[in-house]
Amino acid sequence: MSATTLEKPAVLGGCWPAHLEAVERSAAWKRVPGAAELRTQGATSFRERGFPSTDDEEWRYTSVENLVKVGFRQSLEPKADALVANTAKMFTFGLEKAPRLVMVDGFFSKELSSLGGLPAGVIACGLAEAMDKHRALVEPRLGKFAKPGMTAFTSLNTALFQDGAFVHVPEGVVVERPLVILHLSHESYLASHPRHLFVLGAGAQISLVEAYASPSCDLYFTNAVTEVDLARGARLQSVRIEAESGNAFHVANTQSRLAEGSLFQHCAAITGAEFFRHDLGSLLAGERAEAQFFGLTIASGKQHIDHHTVIDHAVPNCPSREFYKAILNGRSHVVFNGKVFVREDAQKTDAKQTNKNLLLSDDARVDTKPQLEIFADDVKCTHGATIGPLDEESIYYCRSRGIAPEIARGILTYAFARDVLQHFAIPEVCDWLDKSMVQRLLDAGRTA
Amino acid sequence: MLEIKELHASVAKKEILKGLSLSVKAGEVHAIMGPNGSGKSTLAQVLAGHPSYTVTGGTVSYFGKDLLEMSPEDRAKEGIFLAFQYPVEIPGVSNSYFLRAGYNEIRKHRGEPELDVMDFNKLLKERSKVLHIDDSLLNRPVNEGFSGGEKKRNEIFQLAVLEPRLAILDETDSGLDIDALRTVSDGVNKLRSKDRAFIVVTHYQRLLNYIVPDFVHVLSAGKIVKSGGKELALELEKRGYDWVKEPVAAGAAL
Numbered sequence: 001m002s003a004t005t006l007e008k009p010a011v012l013g014g015c016w017p018a019h020l021e022a023v024e025r026s027a028a029w030k031r032v033p034g035a036a037e038l039r040t041q042g043a044t045s046f047r048e049r050g051f052p053s054t055d056d057e058e059w060r061y062t063s064v065e066n067l068v069k070v071g072f073r074q075s076l077e078p079k080a081d082a083l084v085a086n087t088a089k090m091f092t093f094g095l096e097k098a099p100r101l102v103m104v105d106g107f108f109s110k111e112l113s114s115l116g117g118l119p120a121g122v123i124a125c126g127l128a129e130a131m132d133k134h135r136a137l138v139e140p141r142l143g144k145f146a147k148p149g150m151t152a153f154t155s156l157n158t159a160l161f162q163d164g165a166f167v168h169v170p171e172g173v174v175v176e177r178p179l180v181i182l183h184l185s186h187e188s189y190l191a192s193h194p195r196h197l198f199v200l201g202a203g204a205q206i207s208l209v210e211a212y213a214s215p216s217c218d219l220y221f222t223n224a225v226t227e228v229d230l231a232r233g234a235r236l237q238s239v240r241i242e243a244e245s246g247n248a249f250h251v252a253n254t255q256s257r258l259a260e261g262s263l264f265q266h267c268a269a270i271t272g273a274e275f276f277r278h279d280l281g282s283l284l285a286g287e288r289a290e291a292q293f294f295g296l297t298i299a300s301g302k303q304h305i306d307h308h309t310v311i312d313h314a315v316p317n318c319p320s321r322e323f324y325k326a327i328l329n330g331r332s333h334v335v336f337n338g339k340v341f342v343r344e345d346a347q348k349t350d351a352k353q354t355n356k357n358l359l360l361s362d363d364a365r366v367d368t369k370p371q372l373e374i375f376a377d378d379v380k381c382t383h384g385a386t387i388g389p390l391d392e393e394s395i396y397y398c399r400s401r402g403i404a405p406e407i408a409r410g411i412l413t414y415a416f417a418r419d420v421l422q423h424f425a426i427p428e429v430c431d432w433l434d435k436s437m438v439q440r441l442l443d444a445g446r447t448a
Numbered sequence: 449m450l451e452i453k454e455l456h457a458s459v460a461k462k463e464i465l466k467g468l469s470l471s472v473k474a475g476e477v478h479a480i481m482g483p484n485g486s487g488k489s490t491l492a493q494v495l496a497g498h499p500s501y502t503v504t505g506g507t508v509s510y511f512g513k514d515l516l517e518m519s520p521e522d523r524a525k526e527g528i529f530l531a532f533q534y535p536v537e538i539p540g541v542s543n544s545y546f547l548r549a550g551y552n553e554i555r556k557h558r559g560e561p562e563l564d565v566m567d568f569n570k571l572l573k574e575r576s577k578v579l580h581i582d583d584s585l586l587n588r589p590v591n592e593g594f595s596g597g598e599k600k601r602n603e604i605f606q607l608a609v610l611e612p613r614l615a616i617l618d619e620t621d622s623g624l625d626i627d628a629l630r631t632v633s634d635g636v637n638k639l640r641s642k643d644r645a646f647i648v649v650t651h652y653q654r655l656l657n658y659i660v661p662d663f664v665h666v667l668s669a670g671k672i673v674k675s676g677g678k679e680l681a682l683e684l685e686k687r688g689y690d691w692v693k694e695p696v697a698a699g700a701a702l
Contacts, residue, residue, distance in 0.1 A: 392499070397536040400496050401550030401610065402524035402557070411549060415540030415589075422540070 010050025013068040016156065019191070020046070023160050026076050035131060038143045042158025045149035052152055061335045061367040062277055062306045064152075067249050072191035072221050074160070078107035084186050088112045091182055091213045093241060094432030098209075099124065100180045106192030107163045119175055122206075123168040127195055130166035137168055137199055145227040145255035151279060153251045157193040157225040164195035164224075167208070171201030171231070178207040178426050185248065188218035196226040200234035200262075207426050208236065212250060213243040213272075221249040228256035230264055232286065237265040237425035241433070244272035246301070253279045260286025267294040267424040269433050270305055281310040284318040284346075294423045295324035298437060299332035299364070306335035313346040316376075322353040325420040327413060327441065328364035335367045340381060342374040349376060353383040358390065358416050390416075410442040417441055449474050449511060449645055450495075450614060456505035456670075457494045463504065464490040466670035472614070475642040479656055479681060480649045482667035483689045488649045489533060491667070492618040495647070496530035497523050510614070524550065525557035527613030531603035531620050538590035543602065544572055546590045547609055554610060575608045579635045597628035604635040615639070616647045621655035633658030653685035666692045 020043050023029055029036060051068050052059040088102050088109075101124050102112035108126025115124050123134060131138050148158040165181045183194050200206065212222055222244065230236055236256075244250050250273040256264050264282055282291035297305050311320045326334040336355045357366040370383040390412050398408035417438045424430045450472040457465040464487045472478055482488050494501050495508070497520035508515040515523065538546065552562040563571065569586075576583045581601055591599050600620050607615055617636070621629055636659050640646070648659055656664070656678065664680040665672045666689070674680065674692045684692070 391536075394536045394538060396498060396520060397532065397538075398546075398550070399520035400524055400530050400532075401546070401606065402521050402553040403550050404521050404553065407549065407553075411541055411546070412538065415538050418540030419589075 041148035046155035094428040127164040161195035169204035175206040211241040230262035258289035297326035300329035454506040479661035529612035596623035
C-alpha cells in the first residue's frame with residue numbers, strides 16, 4: 001500500500017460502521033462455524049479501505065456517492081408475510097412449474113420456496129443451512145473465488161451476509177429442469193447482502209435463473225455476491241434477471257472457477273435498478289473450459305448500469321465469448337469494461353468480445369472500454385465496440401418496403417435486442433424476456 | 449406509368465444526374481447500362497426516395513402523381529420496389545417478420561385486410577416454391593450472414609411477395625456466379641407481366657441474356673446518351689462504352 005492511500009481517510013458511509021458493529025455482536029456472526037474468520041477479513045478490509053472513489057480506475061465512470069449518502073437499515077432476522085407470498089408468485093419468468101429457491105431481503109425462505117422434483121443428490125437450500133449441514137462443500141469454497149477484500153462491496157457482503165442460495169449438483173447428475181433462484185426485496189431503505197454458492201461436480205449440468213426483483217418502487221440496496229465452482233466437464237447455464245425497483249441500488253459480484261472442459265454461460269438481462277454495478281469474472285483454470293457472457297441492458301431515465309467483466313485465460317486451449325448490448329433512453333449512463341487476460345501459458349486461446357450500444361437519446365451516455373492483456377503469442381483475440389443511433393440506411397431499407405419510419409425504428413430497436421437475446425439459455429425465459437422486456441421496444445420509434 | 453423529365457440529382461453536393469429523361473410503360477422492361485459513375489445507381493435510389501439524394505431539377509411523374517413529393521414508404525405502398533445492390537442486414541428480425549410488416553402496410557394502403565402470421569406464412573411458402581428459394585431463408589434474420597447470391601435472391605423473393613407495379617433492380621447481377629444469376633433471372637422472368645414494368649440497372653450485358661429487355665439505354669455522365677432495342681446491349685458488350693459516350697456528350701454540350 002502506498003503512502004498516499006494511507007493519508008486519505010476511507011469513505012465508510014454513515015450507516016455502515018453501525019451495521020458492522022451490530023452484526024459482530026449478533027448471533028449470526030458466530031452462528032455459522034468457520035465463517036467468523038472470513039467475516040473479520042471482510043470487515044477489516046472495508047474499515048481500512050472504505051468505498052471507492054472515481055479516482056479508482058475500476059470505478060472511474062461509476063460514482064458511488066449517491067449510494068454512500070443513504071442511511072440504510074439492516075435486518076438481522078428473517079421476516080415474511082402473506083403479502084410477500086403473493087409477491088413471490090408474481091415472478092415466475094416463464095417457468096411457472098420450475099423448482100424455486102426464494103429469498104426475501106437477504107434471507108432464504110423455506111415457506112416461499114418449492115424445491116421438490118430435483119434429482120436425487122442435488123442440494124438446493126439456504127446458504128446458512130448449507131454452512132451448517134454441508135460444511136465440507138461450503139468451507140473450501142466460500143470466499144475463495146470472490147475474496148473478502150476484492151471490492152468494497154464484496155468486503156461488506158462478506159462481513160454482513162446472513163443467508164443466500166446454495167446449490168450443489170453432484171458428479172454426473174444432469175438436472176433437466178431449470179431452477180429459479182429469486183431474491184425479493186420487500187422493505188424500503190433496507191440493505192441486504194445475499195450470498196450464493198453454486199457447486200457443480202464433474203460432468204454435472206444445471207440451468208439457473210438468478211433473479212432480483214421487487215414489486216415496489218422503493219429505494220433499497222441489494223449487494224449480492226455469487227461464487228461458482230465448476231468441476232471437470234460441468235455445465236452451468238444461467239440467466240440473470242434484474243427486475244429491481246426503479247429506485248433501487250444493486251451491486252453484485254459473480255466469480256467463477258472453471259475446471260477442464262467445463263462451461264459457464266452467464267446471460268444478463270437488465271432493466272431495473274436506478275444504480276447497477278456487476279463485476280463478473282471467470283477463471284479458466286482447466287484446458288477447454290469455456291466462458292460465455294451475454295448481456296442485454298435496456299436503460300432509461302437516470303439509470304446507471306455498469307458491467308465490469310474479467311475473463312482470465314490461465315491455461316491453453318480455452319475459448320471465451322462476450323457479447324453485450326445496451327439500448328439507452330433518457331439521460332441513462334451505461335458502462336462496459338471487459339478485461340481479457342491471456343496468461344503466458346494460455347496458447348491457442350480464442351477470445352472474442354463485442355460490445356454494442358444503441359443511443360436513442362442525445363442525453364444518454366456510454367463509456368466502453370475493452371481491455372485485452374495478452375502474454376501468450378499463439379492466440380486469437382478480437383474485440384469491438386460500437387456506440388451510435390439507429391443506422392439510417394437500415395431505416396431507409398425498411399421504408400423502401402412500405403414500413404413507416406417510426407415503425408422501422410421500433411423494429412430495428414427490437415432487432416438490436418433480439419440479436420443478443422437469442423443467445424440466452426432456457427427457451428421459456430427467453431420467451432418471457434421477449435414478451436416482458438423486449439417487445440415493448442417495438443413502440444420505441446413512436447415515442448422517440 | 450413513369451415519366452422522368454430532365455431529372456437533375458446530387459448527393460453530397462455533387463451533381464450526378466444531369467438532365468435525365470425516360471419514359472416507362474406498364475409491361476415494359478428497360479435496361480439502364482453505363483460505365484461506373486455514370487449515375488445508374490443514383491437513378492435507382494432517387495426513384496426509391498433515398499434521403500441522401502437531393503433532386504435539384506426536373507420532374508418524375510408516376511401514374512400521373514408527382515413521385516418526388518412522396519416518402520419512400522408511400523412510394524413502396526404505391527407499388528415501387530427497389531432491389532438493392534447492397535441489401536441491408538438486420539440481425540435479430542426474421543425475414544418473414546420483416547416482410548409481413550411491409551406487406552401489411554401495403555395491403556392497408558390498398559384498403560385490403562392485413563394477413564395474419566398463418567396466412568402470410570402460407571403465402572411465403574407458395575412464393576418461395578415458385579422461385580425455387582429455400583424456405584429456411586424465411587426464418588433467418590434479414591440478410592444476416594447471407595452470401596452475396598442469397599442476398600440478391602432474397603431481394604427478388606421480396607419482390608415476388610410485395611408484387612410491385614414498378615420494380616427497379618440495381619445491379620442485381622453484381623457478385624453472382626452463373627447459377628445464382630440464372631435463378632435470379634428465372635425469378636424475374638416469372639414475375640414479368642403486362643401490368644408490371646422493370647427497370648434493370650446493370651453494368652454488364654450478361655444479365656440481359658437472361659432478362660431480355662424491350663429497351664436498352666446507355667447512361668453517361670448523368671444522362672441517357674443512346675437508346676435502342678436489346679441488340680444495343682450486345683453492341684456495347686463488343687465495343688465498350690466509349691463509342692457512345694463521346695459524340696453524344698459533345699452534342700449535348702451545345
